[in-house]
Amino acid sequence: MFVTLKDRVNLLQTNAVNSYRVQTAYFFENWASLASTTFYVLTMLLFIKIIYSNVNSFAGYTENEMFFFILFGQLNFYTDWIWNTNNILSMIDSVRSGELDLILSKPLPSLFFVTFRDISLVNRVKDGIPNLLLIALIINWRDIHTSLGLVLIGLIIFICGQLSWHCFRFLFALPVFFIGQSSQIFQISGTLGATNDIPLEGFTGSLRTVFISIIPALIAAQMSVSVILGKSDPIQSLIISVLVTTIFLILKQVGWIIALKNYSSASS
Amino acid sequence: MSKIIGVKNLSRQFRIRTNKNLFTGIFDPKYQIVDAVHDVSFEVNEGESLAFLGPNGAGKTTTTKMLTGLIYPSSGSATVMGFTPSDRKKDFLMQIGLVMGNKSGLSWDLTGEQSFDFVRKIYHLEENKYKETLNKLCELLDVTKHLNKQVRKLSLGERMKMELIGAILHQPKVLFLDEPTIGLDITSKKNIRNFLREIQRDSKITMVLTSHDMDDIERVCDRVVVINKGLKVYDDQLQKLVNDYNQKKFIKVYFETLPPDLSGFNYAKVEKVEGDTVTFDVGKEAVSKLISDVVSKYTLLDIDIIAVPLEEIIEDIFNKSNSIPTIAQ
Numbered sequence: 001m002f003v004t005l006k007d008r009v010n011l012l013q014t015n016a017v018n019s020y021r022v023q024t025a026y027f028f029e030n031w032a033s034l035a036s037t038t039f040y041v042l043t044m045l046l047f048i049k050i051i052y053s054n055v056n057s058f059a060g061y062t063e064n065e066m067f068f069f070i071l072f073g074q075l076n077f078y079t080d081w082i083w084n085t086n087n088i089l090s091m092i093d094s095v096r097s098g099e100l101d102l103i104l105s106k107p108l109p110s111l112f113f114v115t116f117r118d119i120s121l122v123n124r125v126k127d128g129i130p131n132l133l134l135i136a137l138i139i140n141w142r143d144i145h146t147s148l149g150l151v152l153i154g155l156i157i158f159i160c161g162q163l164s165w166h167c168f169r170f171l172f173a174l175p176v177f178f179i180g181q182s183s184q185i186f187q188i189s190g191t192l193g194a195t196n197d198i199p200l201e202g203f204t205g206s207l208r209t210v211f212i213s214i215i216p217a218l219i220a221a222q223m224s225v226s227v228i229l230g231k232s233d234p235i236q237s238l239i240i241s242v243l244v245t246t247i248f249l250i251l252k253q254v255g256w257i258i259a260l261k262n263y264s265s266a267s268s
Numbered sequence: 269m270s271k272i273i274g275v276k277n278l279s280r281q282f283r284i285r286t287n288k289n290l291f292t293g294i295f296d297p298k299y300q301i302v303d304a305v306h307d308v309s310f311e312v313n314e315g316e317s318l319a320f321l322g323p324n325g326a327g328k329t330t331t332t333k334m335l336t337g338l339i340y341p342s343s344g345s346a347t348v349m350g351f352t353p354s355d356r357k358k359d360f361l362m363q364i365g366l367v368m369g370n371k372s373g374l375s376w377d378l379t380g381e382q383s384f385d386f387v388r389k390i391y392h393l394e395e396n397k398y399k400e401t402l403n404k405l406c407e408l409l410d411v412t413k414h415l416n417k418q419v420r421k422l423s424l425g426e427r428m429k430m431e432l433i434g435a436i437l438h439q440p441k442v443l444f445l446d447e448p449t450i451g452l453d454i455t456s457k458k459n460i461r462n463f464l465r466e467i468q469r470d471s472k473i474t475m476v477l478t479s480h481d482m483d484d485i486e487r488v489c490d491r492v493v494v495i496n497k498g499l500k501v502y503d504d505q506l507q508k509l510v511n512d513y514n515q516k517k518f519i520k521v522y523f524e525t526l527p528p529d530l531s532g533f534n535y536a537k538v539e540k541v542e543g544d545t546v547t548f549d550v551g552k553e554a555v556s557k558l559i560s561d562v563v564s565k566y567t568l569l570d571i572d573i574i575a576v577p578l579e580e581i582i583e584d585i586f587n588k589s590n591s592i593p594t595i596a597q
Contacts, residue, residue: 010389011389011390014385014386014389014390018375018378018382018386021377021378021382022375022377022378097371098368098371099371099372099373101333101336101338101366101368101371102366102368102371102372102373104337104338104356105336105337105338105361105364105366106361106390107358107361107362107390107391108361108390110356261340263338263339264282264339265333265338265339
């Protein structure tokens, strides 16, 4: 291994502290994102209330289960926001500006560093906790039928979903190494995954296969919630999610090696 | 002195898309292959201070990037401290430093001190030693008072000094500098040149400098490699280069009144006439004769003997190398 696990943990800690320092450098900016996400969650909850005022079940989900699904959807969103999208966009900028030169010339595990350079932990937790609490308070927890085993498997699937979705989007950013820009190509990956508000059961047949194995958008929130609520086979779902994640992690690693070989570095 | 950098037949090609049409470009993109560096070979000894010189697009920075492992060579080989740079081994990266004049390695939203703390962690620098080195470098560059300022609030000169500190805090064996004084004012340039000379002398760092600024080269480097159109066109000691060109001198004669006829000095070429001052371009062997002739024939206010400036020497080398056909295909 290029660096030890301890080095990587130290790097994560340092990046988290530096990200916190950067975010808190601009006072009023810190609170705007909280206002924006709260407004989004409120409109989302209102939308569900309106839908369920006319139907009792949507894609096999009761109103209460739908709130539980929204909770996971939001958890997925905040987790993604803590480390995923912002780091990929930073990487695109770094390649374009040539800043990547100064990363590659340091004894850092470069792929690990660009993946976890910006860890917006404190700010995203600050934005996420009030909203997640709000949704959690609406859920009638007595009506959520699950078990500790299903929750644990659901959480593993959630982590796999985050990783595979990150790798998928990362691959869309790599053309920047070849053609000098990939912001719009990267946006395509985001659009392909804009399925966050529909539960897994809303997808059937080949559509479900595509959105799990080729575009891994349904693993983190949809598949994990389906498993936790006992709507999907937990072992089968776990195997599929681990398999898909492993393949995407390999693709990301291979893609990075090829990209670096083609890196021409911005002119100085 | 032992060899620390070895470059053999190093080449790097870039593929440039020529058909940029929105529609036809998709099906028939058309590419042109450009040789940024072509068959360059040289060696650098430990502790040496080497300058890469060349006009824009000559291949200097591309060579530096290949030596630091940022880009892969298309052919040929390079070794730095026994490592192949493009392998980007940790032991290799721990021993090099890189400063790029127009790229920032410091985070704009953090202070210099916070950025250096990051450097300390990634190079595993021992706390006391780190503080000692940081204090010393900050004093040498006179930036101690700026350590707690956000990098984006620093002037260009102050930021460049911080970049330098960040690149040498870990005391690298080889320091690569790409245009380190670009855009700086005269005082900042001078400070940085003196600093580089000082650390190179004291710490025996091997330095590879790329610059357009001849003063950088003169003050910091011992040896010059001139690259033009991707080819190495000169490689020798700076002093030898200057001596080679010292076969001629410029003699600036300040006449009390400009002589009506200067044709009597047919062994010297009149380079410039400004008011009553004439600059002669004369061979080294004829300097005494010219001075003796003008002193005996005319009333003079002053005489200056000027060596050929380094800029003109380099320009001459560029001009000679420009007769080489362009490598671009």
